[in-house]
Amino acid sequence: MELLAQQLITGIATGGIYACMALAVVMIYQAIHHLNFAQGEMAMFSTFIAWQMLAWGVPYWLVIPLTVVVSFAGGVAIERLVIRPLGDAPVLSHIVVFIGLFAIINSLAGFIWDFTIKPFPSPFGEGSQFGGLISNHQIGMIAVTMTVLVMLFLFFQYTRVGLAMRAAAENPASARLVGIRVGWMIALGWGMAAAIGAVAGILIAPIVFLEPNMMLSILLYGFAGAVLGGLTSPTGAVFGGFMVGIIENLAGTYIPEIGGELKLPIALFLIVTVLVFKPTGLFGRTVVQRV
Amino acid sequence: MSANTTTTADGQAPAKQGVSLPQPAAATSNAKIMRTAGVILLAIGxxxxxxxxxxxxxxxxxxxxxxxxxxxxxxxxxxxxxFSLGHGAFYAVGAYTAAIMMDQFGIGYLWTLPVAGIICFVVGFLFGLPALRLEGVYLALATFALAVVTPQLFKLSPFEHWTSGVMGIVISKPDAPFGLPLNPDQWLYFLTFAIGLLAYVCARNLVGSRTGRALMAIRDNPIAAGSMGVNTPLFKSLAFGVSALYTGVAGALGAIVVQYISPDSFTFTLSVALVVGLVVGGVGWLPGALFGGAFIMFVPNIAEELSKGLSGAVYGLIMILMMYAIPTGLGGLLKAALTALSKRSMNR
Amino acid sequence: MSKLLEVTGLHASYGDFRVLHGLDFSVEKGGISTLLGANGAGKTTTLRALCGMIKRSGTIRYDGNDIGSKATEEIVRMGVAHVPEGRGTFTGLTTEENLECGAMTRSSRAEIARDMEQVYHWFPRLRERRAQQAGTLSGGEQQMLAIARALMLRPRLMLLDEPSFGLAPMIVQEMFSILRKVNEEEDVAMLIVEQNAGVVLELADTAFVLETGGIVMSGTAAEIRDNETIRAAYLGY
Known part of the structure; x- marks a missing residue:
């Protein structure tokens, strides 16, 4: 029973990270109808920036907001400089550009900080609560991701900019007709996605350790979460992310055949199964296609 | 109007990226140019x-x-x-088929190629069945997951007896048969050359056949193709199978030529490289594959020459710039050039 | 009266295909002009060209400024509200959120709240549906929502694309009476594109008849309405 509780908590804690990544992916998908395959690398780079600031002796409480701001600016810059000039180029051109971005960011991180694995301190310190049931870092992860998600929800539901972003994502032509600057809403979406990714990266780094390839599998779980909830539904993506975290941990613990080595294939299995049986995800909307 | 905008954004058919055949009027002169280019390439090869x-x-x-x-x-x-961002998986299946046959059963390397092809056809066909329900970005996503997971699958302990796990399998390089005056490298070159030529001819014939037309009809308008009596699910799965067959044979050849395989030879970088090669060469233009192959083989080396530490970044930058400069790949560029050329000769 | 919108030599094309061949027309300050014509005459294209939704050339003067090269959102920000063909509802947002979107370019929350009350007063059905997803509204309700959303901009000029399309005659009458009220009480000028010439000619003061991308006839609405030949040849009623 205690094992179950422990695994559930671990699942929720890592699920929060997946939820953040899934949300970042969905935000960009809604804005430009493409999947950002470089989302994980962007988050990884943000985490390295945080690590560098820590190494310079900047206190942790300042590192996180600084990293978020820098990442936001970076996300906006990538949209303006790299994605925007593509316009409505075909899907495959976008994919290649995302792959190019992936290679550039990964290589830059390796060049600046090299490819050795680095420990990343938790902002919440070592130690655990409730007789070792839950570590301080897990409590922090859950608290921070929940705060981020609630804040985002409030932002989209109750602010005018949030409403403008939703309108721009849903119907760009109509959004222009009410005077919304759709191009900037898309850039804003990229900035926010990058910032969310930065938070996810900083929170997961103490667990997976810091290195340029750390986010690839995390992104895959994020994709799985996004697909499970539906690529068109931010709420669904968040829910999907948590589900994936829980499924991953419970399956890894209770199905001996899966153990540690099949954890990643679970993501593939989930993605394919969901897409085949319910392509719109649990919360997604069906888009009617014209001939 | 809202419905229109969503569909154009979502239902962006990959066909738009395709390089359609040149106009009939210009076809003869273009065909002549292409044939000459082909002969020259053959001679160089x-x-x-x-x-x-x-x-x-x-x-x-x-x-x-x-x-x-x-x-x-x-x-x-x-x-x-x-779409497929996961063709590295089929390449890996082909490579492992060849390696296991040679390593475990001592079967001659030439026999491994057709077997790898058949196995990959079956695997591809089966993967194509669930993929039937997926379109556009969804298929890209599912195959991306396949690409990321592939090395993990080959590391699994139940298969370790065959795959040797992370250790990988070492293969010895075959000598040229019949006492041909070729060293092993030259021999493998010509073997690959011949298979490549055969593969190209088969692909061309496939495209020109009824099956090919059905495949293209599905690409351009799946619903209309279905209503014209094309068995869409069968042809789409078949396309996956044939595609995997090609890639699997390539994987088997690759294993023989490199003489070593391990799960980490087939990371998602490989899958992604194949897509990059496809787009750079020109989607829908068969000869583009050669240029795509050249791009993914040599451009990383060039990038490394330019900057050792930042080679990945340089490679990525080249990719992105290519997409800005020639979004339809070399095939599209060539087609545009040929059209301009034949227009000028017609005006004269 | 002076002109609010003055268009001369308007050309527009979809890709290589030219659709409009040099249109001249205008809307008076506080006036209502209508563009009439059959399907495919280029009415919708004209409105889209005015708003910069497609490539166009020629001079478009709005309130003394040349808006011929401005982006859609900038033109909207100058007080031009376009009620597009097909209504352009944000189907995933609630009715009230749609209306808030309409006021996106304005800053005074108090005024927005007041205008919201005003449009609810004009369109009581929308008040009943305020928390409902706009995609679930009926066609007539969505058309009302589209007009209400445009009014939330506090526009000086409204471009209406076939407001009567697909609506029952009763609802058409109701809607046009609201448009008249808006025009008279709020001094909003309008350019209305219609196939339903009979109704719109009652409302408009000036009419332009469009055929295959060119204006073939113009005059006061009364002249056009009373001319048997024009009615028979172009308007089909």
């Missing part, structure tokens, strides 16, 4: 291994192997309009 060192021969062989794999991907994406 036969002469090359006698003029270059063993390492360059090895690189050229790998280039052609990638070209075969990209040709397979082109049948799937360019001709049938389905």
């Amino acid at each position: 036969i002469a090359a291994p006698f003029l270059s060192g063993n390492f360059l021969i090895f690189q050229l062989t790998m280039m052609m192997i990638y070209a075969i794999a990209i040709l397979g991907l082109n049948i799937l994406t360019g001709i049938n309009g389905q």
Whole structure:
């Protein structure tokens, strides 16, 4: 029973990270109808920036907001400089550009900080609560991701900019007709996605350790979460992310055949199964296609 | 109007990226140019291994192997309009088939190629069945997951007896048969060259056949194709199978040429490279596969020459710039050039 | 009266295909002009060209400024509200959120709240549906929502694309009476594109008849309405 509780908590804690990544992916998908395959690398780079600031002796409480701001600016810059000039180029051109971005960011991180694995301190310190049931870092992860998600929800539901972003994502032509600057809403979406990714990266780094390839599998779980909830539904993506975290941990613990080595294939299995049986995800909307 | 905008954004058919055939009026002169170019390429291809060192021969062989794999991907994406970011998986299945047959059963390397092809056809066909329900970005997503997971699958302990796990399998390089005066590198070059040529001819015939037309009809308008009596599910799965067959044969050749395989030879970088090669060469233009193969074989080396530490960044930058400069790949560029050329000659 | 919108030599094309061949027309300050014509005459294209939704050339003067090269959102920000063909509802947002979107370019929350009350007063059905997803509204309700959303901009000029399309005659009458009220009480000028010439000619003061991308006839609405030949040849009623 205690094992179950422990695994559930671990699942929720890592699920929060997946939820953040899934949300970042969905935000960009809604804005430009493409999947950002470089989302994980962007988050990884943000985490390295945080690590560098820590190494310079900047206190942790300042590192996180600084990293978020820098990442936001970076996300906006990538949209303006790299994605925007593509316009409505075909899907495959976008994919290649995302792959190019992936290679550039990964290589830059390796060049600046090299490819050795680095420990990343938790902002919440070592130690655990409730007789070792839950570590301080897990409590922090859950608290921070929940705060981020609630804040985002409030932002989209109750602010005018949030409403403008939703309108721009849903119907760009109509959004222009009410005077919304759709191009900037898309850039804003990229900035926010990058910032969310930065938070996810900083929170997961103490667990997976810091290195340029750390986010690839995390992104895959994020994709799985996004697909499970539906690529068109931010709420669904968040829910999907948590589900994936829980499924991953419970399956890894209770199905001996899966153990540690099949954890990643679970993501593939989930993605394919969901897409085949319910392509719109649990919360997604069906888009009617014209001939 | 809202419905219109969503569909254009979502239902962006990959067909738009395809390089359609030149206009009939210009076709004869274009065909002549293409044929001449083909003959020159053939001559260079036969002469090359006698003029270059063993390492360059090895690189050229790998280039052609990638070209075969990209040709397979082109049948799937360019001709049938389905995406795959996970063709590295089929390449890996082909490679493991060859390696296990040679390592465990001592079967001759030539026999491994058709077996790898058949196995990959079956695997591809089966993967194509669930993929039937997926379109566009969803298929890209599912195959991306396949690409990331592939090395993990080959590391699994139940298969360790066959795959040797992370250790990988070492294969010895075959000598030229019949006492041909060729060193092993030259021999493998010509073997790959011949298979590549055969693969290309088969692909061309496939595209020109009824099956090919059905595949293209599905790409351009799946619903209309279905209502005209094309068995869409069957043809789409078939396209996946044939595509995987090509890539699997390439994988088997690759294993023989490199003489070593391990799960980490087939990371998602490989899958992604094949897609890059496809797009750079020109989606839907079969000869583009060769240029795509050259791109993914040599451009990373060039990037490394330019900057050792930042080679990945340079490679990525080249990719992105290519997409800005020639979004339809070399095939699209060539088509535009030929059209301009024939327009000018017609005006005269 | 002076002109609010003055268009001369308007050309527009979809890709290589030219659709409009040099249109001249205008809307008076506080006036109502209508563009009449059959399907495919280029009415919708004209409105889209005015708003910069497609490539166009020629001079478009709005309130003394040349808006011929401005982006859609900038033109909207100058007080031009376009009620597009097909209504352009944000189907995933609620009715009230749609209306808030309409006021996106304005800053005074108090005024927005007041205007919201005003449109609810004009369109009581929308008040009943305020928390409902706009995609679930009926066609007539969505058309009302589209007009209400445009009014939330506090526009000086409204471009209406076939407001009567697909609506029952009763609802058409109701809607046009609201448009008249808006025009008279709020001094909003309008350019209305219609196939339903009979109704719109009652409302408009000036009419332009469009055929295959060119204006073939113009005059006061009364002249056009009373001319049997024009009615028979172009308007089909």
